Amino acid sequence: MGVSATSPGQVGRRIAYHRSVARPKMTQQQLADRAGVALGTIRKIERGERGVTDSTLDAIACALGVDSSRLVADREHVSTRIRDTLPALSAAIATYDMPEDGPVRPLPDLRAAVAQATAWRLSAQYLQIARALPDLLTELTRAAAAASPATAEVMAGLLVTAYRAADAVAYKYQARDLSARLIELMRWAGSGAHDPLLAATVGYVRTEVFFAARAHTAGLRALEQAIDACPPPVGAEAAAVRGALHMRAAVIAGRAARGEAAEVHLAEARGLGDQVSEGVYQGTAFGPDSVRIHEVSVAVSLGNEHVQRAFHVAREWKPSADLPAERRSGFYIELARAQLWGGLADDAFESLKVARRIAPQHTREHPWVREDAATLRRLKRAEAESLTSFAEWCHAD
Structure with a gap:
């Protein structure tokens, strides 16, 4: 990897800052250990005495738990790197049904890798996803193809979750055809998981296609079908998955100028949100706070005359740092x-x-x-x- 165009002094100061505000505070030695970089290298970087390669910068950012773009002034460099990975991502999914031979890690390691990808998605660390997902998806397709009957459903679920992480990058970076393909692969893999809650989650993500095409009425219809097929809200997981569908249905109903439908779905989401603690369920944040955020989204979707409702929410409440970064920024x-x-x-x-x-x-x-x-x-x-x-x-x- 090449050296970033950002000046070493700028990078060093930003690394030192994020290390000092980490919770708990991190020493240079701890950062070096977590990033797999020599202590002397960390010291020289923070003093601005040496440049930072992309791979070293990524390792340090990962160790700090921040997006690489926070450490550089040249944010265009980060965006370019993400876009440069999209062909590799496309190539990785091209062989979804005929993976090449290669190594496969044990199931616990694959679970951990997919969980990490989900964490990156929720915290909007798209560069980390873009770098890791092509190889991870290739490995997961190999593992799924060789899975025993006892693990086939588990592997299908991991593939769905990994495809979703990859889609976050494709969708955010306007690669709409790639995003649509990844969503279709989520549906394909999800059929092998035999998990109705996972299927409902795929229905939630599929709405991106309708948002991108501005086909809001069709998207509302698809979401309402997903709600009908969703298991009854018995238990927190099922209630959260169903509530997330209603949240998204409320927003797309607003975009379709279906105000009454938006209010009905928002009320359903609010009722289900009151039944669970705020958290991440099946890869989607849901709970009372997420519903408040979507109330603002519905107000904006319905148009100018509804802005006072958004102001009312914002006057009384702000999202806490415990919520996923992507949802808070939204x-x-x-x-x-x-x-x-x-x-x-x-x-x-x-x-x-x-x-x-x-x-x-x-x-x-x-x-x-x-x-x-x-x-x-x-x-x-x-x-x-x-x-x-x-x-x-x-x-x-």
Whole structure:
């Protein structure tokens, strides 16, 4: 891997900062041990005395539990690296039904690797996913093809979860055809898992296809079919999966200008959210806080006249740091749009900056961020230099 274009001094200062604010605080030795890098190398990097290769930067970012983009000023470099991995991801899924021979780790190791990919997805660490998933998917397809009857369903479930992590990158980086293909593979693999909750989760993710095509009425119909097929909400897991479907149905109903349907689904989600603790169920965050976030999403989906509802939620509540980064940043992106519609341009810019601090890659690639930053720039309501820098960062027109 090449050396990043970012200056060594900038990278070193950012690494030192994130190490100092880690919980618990991390020493240079601990960082070196976790990243698999020599202590002397860490010291020289933090002092700005040497550059950092991409592979070393990724290892340090992983050890710190942050996205690599947080450690560099040249965020375009990170985005380019992610896009450069998409052909490898496409090649990995091309042989889904005829994998080449190769090594396969024990099942516990594969479970751990897939769990790590899910953690990266929820924290919007797309570069880590993009680098790891081509090889992991290839290995999982080999494992699934050779699975015994006793482990076949488990392997199918792991494949679905891994495909979902890969789709997060494809969808966020506008590789719509690749995203649609990955979702179809989720459906294909899911049929072998014989797990109705997993099937419902695939229905949740499938909605991306309808959002991308702006086929909101069809997407609502597909989600309602998934809700009908979902097991009764007996137990936290089933209640959360069903509630997540209702959350997403509320948003897409709003996009379809089906206000009454949006309210019905949001009320169902709220009732189910009150039955469970906020957490991640079948790879999807759900609970009372997630429902509040989606209430803002529904208000924005329904249009300008509903922005006061979004403001009401935001006045009384803010997402805690315990929620997944992608979901928290999404809240501030949606809120920014409501604030912009409500004539609160300065507040909208502040919300976009909060979203960037929480999940920079998710925020940078979100089309609404680019649209809203471009609008704010035309309005010239925020401090010019800061707004121009932000607009250039997210490639706003």
